[in-house]
Amino acid sequence: MGEIGVADADGQVQGLGGAGGDEKILVSVRLRPLNEKESTRNDVSDWECINDDTVIYRNSLSVSERSMYPTAYKFDRVFGPGCSTRQVYGEGAxxxxxxxxxxxxxSVFAYGQTSSGKTYTMSGITEYTVADIYDYVEKHKEREFTLKFSAMEIYNESVRDLLSTDTTPLRLLDDPERGTVVERLTEETIRDWNHFKELLSVCEAQRQIGETSLNEASSRSHQILRLTIESSARELLGHYKSSTLASTVNFVDLAGSERASQSLSAGMRLKEGCHINRSLLTLGTVIRKLSKGRNGHIPFRDSKLTRILQSSLGGNARTAIICTMSPARSHVEQSRNTLLFASCAKEVTTNAQVNVVVSDKTLVKQLQRELTRLESELKNTRPDSVAPDSMAVLIEKDLQIEKLMKEVAELTQQLDLAQSQVENLLQSSEGDRASTPDQDHHYPKLRVRDSFRSDNSVSYSLISEDPPSLDLGARSFDASQCSDERSSRSSEATFIQFPEFEESFIPENLSPEDSIKTSNFVGNGIHEKKDAKERANQNFDGHWKEVQCVEVEEPTTKPYSNSKMSESRPCRFEESNRPSLDIKTDTLGLTMIVNEERADQELKSPPLKEQKELNGLHSTFIIPSPEKPSPWLLKESLSESRRFFIRSRSCRARLMNNSPNSHFEKVEDNESTPSIGFEKDFPGRPEGFQKKLPVLKYDLDVKEFIKKCLREFYEQLCC
Ligand SMILES: Nc1ncnc2c1ncn2[C@@H]1O[C@H](COP(=O)(O)OP(=O)(O)OP(=O)(O)O)[C@@H](O)[C@H]1O
Incomplete structure (x- = not known):
């Protein structure tokens, strides 16, 4: 058999014999008639069953006895001397x-003093029960029953198998499911009624019986006859169609308590009596404790009797106790003790359950079904019930961090490259300037506000990766000429210095997006963050729309033989051999593409517009130096100072002082003209710029900002 389970009784099970659950032990009292010896002694019967459940003590009690002992005892059922064992069985067991x-x-117990009729009662109850079981089996053909019988006795606190001739004491084992188990206890399957009777005879023959003064065949041991019934439905119908019911009924014939003085025991009988009384005392203690509830320690293990009967006394069993007593006055004290025991047993509650035994095959099937169900639940509930746990969040965060780290690394690399380029350019520029005589300190300082910078920021420079090619038929512009020494050394020179204005005639409606392409753009130092983009967008158009031409009146002596300037259009420079194709100038890192038509349109613009543009440039982007007046503010004095802004053929703004020989540079319109790159035009690193570069911090915010600006500028400039 497989695992033993416990289930609540359902209707089907109740129909078989009764319901389980908590219930009190069924306690009955049986009075036997006075036996021959008692009658011989003229012993009188002091006990009488006045009804079905009450027994009284008829003899008059003294005053002291009345306070100690009750005269009436009430139980579930009382049986007088005239009641048969069948009646006792039928109504009490x-x-x-x-x-x-x-x-x-x-379990059915018989408890009482020696010679009170326990064996007499239990023998009858056992046979009646087995007979009724057989009768039940005969009436319930739909189920298949198996009856197994075992018998043991506890003699002098040793367990012995009554169905075996081996008198070796049996050990008691504790089974977590079945409770106390007697090891190697013989269990016989009852074939039929006769077989059962034979087994009973074997037990009777094996049981320790001794003669005492009170009982010629006194049982000197506690006998436990156990009948186990297993049943299963022949057809797999009903709730327990695939299960087997297995239960046990115990018929317990206890050894009788006795007084050594009364039983005249001595020697072996005295020893037997001591063990009997000790185990009965433990049984009484257990019953008394159980009658007060299950709190505290219940000494089941203090005797083998209570240990074996533990489940029957307070566990998974229904229990009936039949207390036998002699009505003789001579045994009144023993009878009171029996009634006291019965009174306590009446309060004990047991909790019987239906015992379902699952076969190994059925158990495997059940486990397989349960496994399938759990797997199905797991599959169904996993997508819905499992929320993103911490591991998923961490993985996502790690991926984000990894992505950001890559971006930061790329930006850092770009910044390092740009900074290196700037350093190279600055060194080159400084080298050129160091080799150039200080001849431009008289030039008016031209300041163009850096729209990308705040007042306290490092200049935001536009540089070209390659030296700008300025020789597209245009005159070159030497940046060193348009910046005086003081301004170039000024720590406040945090502005964009346009060394060249390759294209001044940019159509007014030409947006940077369609007119400017960048070959390289590197921000050297950025301290503006959030508003940089906005200001860049706002001012970018202004730079290239309004800073179209900065010119002053034409010098008396034209320095360019191949150029002519229009007097009526002072800002105009008409070039006969102006390139017919787009003018491409890599200036400040920006390549400006203006086609010829647009340039012509611009050239044909009315002077008023140009003046307006010039004013706009003046008011917005060209800030006169506080040290020196700007040429357009001192237009009248320009002739005197002989400072001019002239326009090259490529509309390059050119700043000239009154020393044509030293400041006018004639540039031939040929391809061989050495290009004056940014490295030459760059006036030198502003002091503020030099100071602030090292403090650039590539923290995450700056890099993110740089990345954002770069991306937007690229998108705007390249589209
Ligand atoms: N109800 C009864 N009617 C008639 N005779 C009875 C009844 N009960 C017991 N007897 C008789 O009393 C005698 C003793 O009975 P029994 O052996 O059953 O007592 P006991 O309690 O088992 O004693 P012990 O504890 O010593 O074994 C027997 O001869 C038995 O026939």
């Missing part, structure tokens, strides 16, 4: 005993 056929454990 049958219901409990037959619960075994329903899968409920049950």
């Amino acid at each position: 049958k219901e409990v005993a037959l619960s075994v056929v329903s899968g409920i454990n049950s």
Whole structure:
């Protein structure tokens, strides 16, 4: 058999013999008639069953006895001397005993003093029960029953197998499911009624019986006859169609308590009596404690009797106790003790359950079904019920961090490259300037506000990766000429210095997006963050729309033989051999593409517009130096100072002082003209710029900002 389970009794099981659950032990009292010896002694009967449940002490009690002992005892059922054993069985044990056929454990006890009729009663109850079981089996052909019988006795606190000739004491084992188990206890399957009777005879023959003064065949041991019934449905119908019910009914014939003085025991009988009384005392203690509830320690293990009967006394069993007593006055004290025991037993509650035994095959099937169900639940609930756990969040965060780190690394690399380029350019520029005589300190300082910078920021320079090619038929512009020494050394020169204005005639409606392409753009130092983009967008158009031409009146002596300037259009420079194709100038890192038509349109613009543009440039982007007046503010004095802004053929703004020989540079319109790159035009690193570069911090915010600006500028400039 497989695992033993416990289930609540359902209707089917109840129909078989009774319901389980909490219930009190069924306690009955049986008075036997006075036996021959008692009658011989003229012993009188002081006990009488006045009704079915009450027994009274008829003899008059003294005053002291009345305060100590009650005169009436009430139980579930009392049986007088005239009641038969069948009646006792039928009314005091049958219901409990037959619960075994329903899968409920049950026990029937006989408790009383020696010679009170325990063996006499229990022998009858056992046979009646087995007979009724057989009768039940005969009436329930739909189920297949198996009856197994075992018998043991506890003699002098040793367990012995009554169905075996081996007198070796049996060990008691504790099974977590079945409770106390007697090891190697013989269990015989009852074939039929006769077989059962034979087994009973074997037990009777094996049991320790001795002669005492009170009983010629006194039982000197506690006998436990155990009948186990297993049943299963022949057809797999009903709730327990695939299960087997297994339960046990115990018929317990206890050894009788005795007084050594009364039983005249001595020697072996005295020893037997001591063990009997000790185990009965433990049984009484257990019953008394159980009657007060299950709190505290219950000394089941203090004797083998209570240990074996533990489940029957307070566990998974229905229990009926029949207390036998002699009505003789001579045994009144023993009878009171029996009634006291019965009174306590009446309060004990047991909790019987239907015992379902699952076969190994059925158990495997059940486990397989349960496994399938759990797997299905797991599959169904996983997508819905499992929320993103911490691991998923961490993985996502790690991926984000990794992505950001890559971006930061790229930006850092770009910044390093740009900074290196700037350093190279600055060194080159400084080298050129160091080799150039200080001849431009008289030039008016031209300041163009850096729209990308705040007042306290490092200049935001536009540089070209390659030296700008300025020789597209245009005159070159030497940046060193348009910046005086003081301004170039000024720590406040945090502005964009346009060394060249390759294309001044940019159509007014030409947006940077369609007119400017960048070959390289590197921000050297950025301290503006959030508003940089906005200001860049706002001012970018202004730079290239309004800073179209900065010119002053034409010098008296034209320095360019191949150029002519229009007097009526002072800002105009008409070039006969102006390139017919787009003018491409890599200036400040920006390549400006203006086609010829647009340039012509611009050239044909009315002077008023140009003046307006010039004013706009003046008011917005060209800030006169506080040290020196700007040429357009001192237009009248320009002739005197001989400072001019002239326009090259490529509309390059050119700043000239009054020393044509030293400041006018004639540039031939040929391809061989050495290009004056940014490295030459760059006036030198502003002091502020030099100071602030090292403090650039590539923290995440700056890099993110740089990345953002770069990306937007690229998108705007390249589209
Ligand atoms: N109800 C009864 N009607 C008639 N005779 C009875 C009844 N009960 C017991 N007897 C008789 O009393 C005698 C003793 O009975 P029994 O052996 O059953 O007592 P006991 O309690 O088992 O004693 P012990 O504890 O010593 O074994 C027997 O001869 C038995 O026939």
